[in-house]
Amino acid sequence: MKDWPTLVDIERAAKQIAPYAHRTPVLRCSAIDDIVGAELFFKCENFQKVGAFKFRGALNSVLSLDEKTAARGVATHSSGNHGAAIALAARMRGIAAQIIMPKSANAAKRRAVRGYGGTIVDCGPTLADRDAALAETVAASNAAIIHPFNDYRVVCGQGTAALELAREVSHLDAIVAPVGGGGLISGCALAMHGLSSNIQVVGCEPAAADDAYRSFKSGTLASVLAPDTIADGLRATSLGSLTYPIIQSRVSDIALASEAGIVCAMRLIWERMKVVVEPSSAVALAGLMENELALGGKRLGVIISGGNVDLDDLPW
């Protein structure tokens, strides 16, 4: 616990990324407030660069490297937004980025990584394939690895979203965010704890990928094998060794959302808020709608995590 990042670290991250990242808007929607029975303040990270909060953590990590390390380039594995975010952050710093991606990854995601100047390193579909490809890449290039979530630089960068939200909207009672590998939620929790606020942090997770929920409730880090959820950003097989203890200690609760509930919440956000969000982003609202969280009438910050979705393959 002594090693955990503090508010000072998150503020340093906020200052470091400020010149390059968007300060995303907070939107409200009275129709959704009425449905949920609370006052919701949506922090729209779908408007962030790369279309996701992942850019905050990726950029903070890349900018935290010393000159000598940075010169060797960076590497990561990701079939989603983190890969694109690392590619863009590396381009901004003028260094190389190698992104390990399974050959089966979505073509749009591969285009995004290339569009931001990243080099894709193909790998097979299993975890072992991925780890082997990353090890080989790093052995050859000596590139610095930036893990998608199990890295304090990433956690601090992602936590800046909650810091901005809590400073913009006064008297929040809680911040609700989706949980995948736990980078975002642990960053949010550290930021709120550091502010010495009474703002609770609540995570929401697809019931079909409930490893964080089980870990949180049982006190033992659980995993899930190849979770089958529409929330493609939250398919991490387990929380990280760094993110889990923070979540266990600093998060108030984790709630589950059904697949149907995620699609329903996603459509509600599109129809009523007029914003394009990816399924993972709708998990927080779905969790609020499907559970009795004793948050009725409260002022709730909701992190909209991203907006990268295939418009030719919508779930309705």
Add this chain to the structure above:
Amino acid sequence: MKDWPTLVDIERAAKQIAPYAHRTPVLRCSAIDDIVGAELFFKCENFQKVGAFKFRGALNSVLSLDEKTAARGVATHSSGNHGAAIALAARMRGIAAQIIMPKSANAAKRRAVRGYGGTIVDCGPTLADRDAALAETVAASNAAIIHPFNDYRVVCGQGTAALELAREVSHLDAIVAPVGGGGLISGCALAMHGLSSNIQVVGCEPAAADDAYRSFKSGTLASVLAPDTIADGLRATSLGSLTYPIIQSRVSDIALASEAGIVCAMRLIWERMKVVVEPSSAVALAGLMENELALGGKRLGVIISGGNVDLDDLPW
């Protein structure tokens, strides 16, 4: 020309609607800037109440009625956003609203009007049916008619969108907006003229409903019969007797957009800006992409007019 509303009228409208209407955000998108080759500032009226700029004009009109007139209620004809906007504005003032709608109108639009507390008066599909139903409704109730665009109270209310944009974003070179009946564009033009700015106002119209373009170029008010365009908000058969002269005198140019261009621009906005816009909203961007308007490198305000779209019937 002496009778035209002035900046004072538009500022009065802005003050009148301010407590009830959203001050909508201005979004930017570097990817779209690169495609167009200009700096675009999108005024997102899709986030306005009712999901469209129409709320500004409807609310200003309803709030402008004296107590005695207001007590008799309001009536309008609209198969789209203006009807919903009048219904909500009337409910806010606590008066009745009767909306004349063809029986064939989109079910979602009918639900929206009812959802905001409006009473739907069914009519047949022709203009004559509509006018007869409105006359009958007004004869029975003595309700005040609020035309969708050919009304200075509506023009002033809609012009407040441009006023907000020009005051938020410094040094704009032009404001680009879609043209249907001409309420929005004439309000924008009056506001920019009143600011004594050098900000040009440029209209964009579907080529499949090019009556405003032809009117503007020929100097004679033209009409179009049952225009077949995906931009359902811009199917007005002609400009109004009040809006046309303002446009003729104060608008710099009108450009046309193809149907394919509208769909392409709409998808670009969804994918890159992460915002849900209706086809009519994409006409301005499509016009910029398809024409040589000598606006390269300029700072352009673009009015995103609305975001009401049937998610089960997308054009791709």
